[in-house]
Amino acid sequence: MDAYLPADVHFAWVGDDIVTLDARNDAYLCLVGAATVVRDRQGGRLEILDPGVFDLLRDAGLAQGEPDPAPRRIALRPQACLSPFEASDGDGLGFVLSGLRSSRRYHGRAFLDLIDEVRGLERPTESAASSTALSQCVAAYRAGLPWIPRQGVCLHRSFMLVCFLAERGVAADWVFGVRTWPFAAHCWAQVGPLVVGDDLHKVARYTPILVV
Structure with missing residues (x-):
C-alpha cells in the first residue's frame, strides 16, 4: 500500500534500518529492520508491504494516507x-x-x-x-x-x-x-x-x- 510522510517528518534508509526525524519535536528514531517492509518511492511517498506497519507509523505520527503538498528536496551525493x-x-x-x-x-x-x-x-x-x-x-x-x-x-x-x-x-x-x-x-x-x-x-x- 502507498503511504506518505507528514510535513516535517523525514526518513533515511540505512541498510536494513530506517532512521526517522520528526523536525517538529527535534526527535530521531531508529526503526530496526523496517527497510524490509517500508520502501522509499521518493518525494515523501512510501510503499508499505504490511498494513499493520502503516497503522503503527500512523499512530506514531510518522505516516499518513494523503500526500503532503510541500515539495521535498534531495541532497546530491557529495563528491x-x-x-x-x-x-x-x-x-x-x-x-x-x-x-x-x-x-x-x-x-x-x-x-x-x-x-x-x-x-x-x-x-x-x-x-x-x-x-x-x-x-x-x-x-x-x-x-x-x-x-x-x-x-x-x-x-x-x-x-x-x-x-x-x-x-x-x-x-x-x-x-x-x-x-x-x-x-x-x-x-x-x-x-x-x-x-x-x-x-x-x-x-x-x-x-x-x-x-x-
Missing part, C-alpha cells in the same frame, strides 16, 4: 570538499559580523524555527559563484569562526555558514545526515555536490535525511 586554503584571502571580519547576527537568530530557537529561518533566506535558485569566491567565503568562515562564542556544535556552525553564504549570493543547501551503530547525526553546508566548510570523508559516512 568533493572545498578547501579554504585555495583562496589567498578571506573576509574573516565579514564572517564574524554575519555570524554574530545569525547567532542572535539561532540561540533559544526551536529546531523547526531554525529550519523555517533558513527556508526564508533570500537564496538564489542557482549559485553563480566561482570556485575562488566560494573558497574565499570558506576562508572567511575558518578565520572568523573562533571569534564566535558558543559555536561548538555543527548545527550552529552550519547555520551560520548557510546564512553567510546567502548574504554573499551563494545558494547553499543545509544538509542533515544520520548514521547507525552507533547512531550519530551531523549537518553541513553543501553547494551542489560540493561540501563547504566541512570534511568530505566525515560527511560521506552519513546518509542524508533532510535538505533545507
Whole structure:
C-alpha cells in the first residue's frame, strides 16, 4: 500500500534500518529492520508491504494516507570538499559580523524555527559563484569562526555558514545526515555536490535525511 510522510517528518534508509526525524519535536528514531517492509518511492511517498506497519507509523505520527503538498528536496551525493586554503584571502571580519547576527537568530530557537529561518533566506535558485569566491567565503568562515562564542556544535556552525553564504549570493543547501551503530547525526553546508566548510570523508559516512 502507498503511504506518505507528514510535513516535517523525514526518513533515511540505512541498510536494513530506517532512521526517522520528526523536525517538529527535534526527535530521531531508529526503526530496526523496517527497510524490509517500508520502501522509499521518493518525494515523501512510501510503499508499505504490511498494513499493520502503516497503522503503527500512523499512530506514531510518522505516516499518513494523503500526500503532503510541500515539495521535498534531495541532497546530491557529495563528491568533493572545498578547501579554504585555495583562496589567498578571506573576509574573516565579514564572517564574524554575519555570524554574530545569525547567532542572535539561532540561540533559544526551536529546531523547526531554525529550519523555517533558513527556508526564508533570500537564496538564489542557482549559485553563480566561482570556485575562488566560494573558497574565499570558506576562508572567511575558518578565520572568523573562533571569534564566535558558543559555536561548538555543527548545527550552529552550519547555520551560520548557510546564512553567510546567502548574504554573499551563494545558494547553499543545509544538509542533515544520520548514521547507525552507533547512531550519530551531523549537518553541513553543501553547494551542489560540493561540501563547504566541512570534511568530505566525515560527511560521506552519513546518509542524508533532510535538505533545507
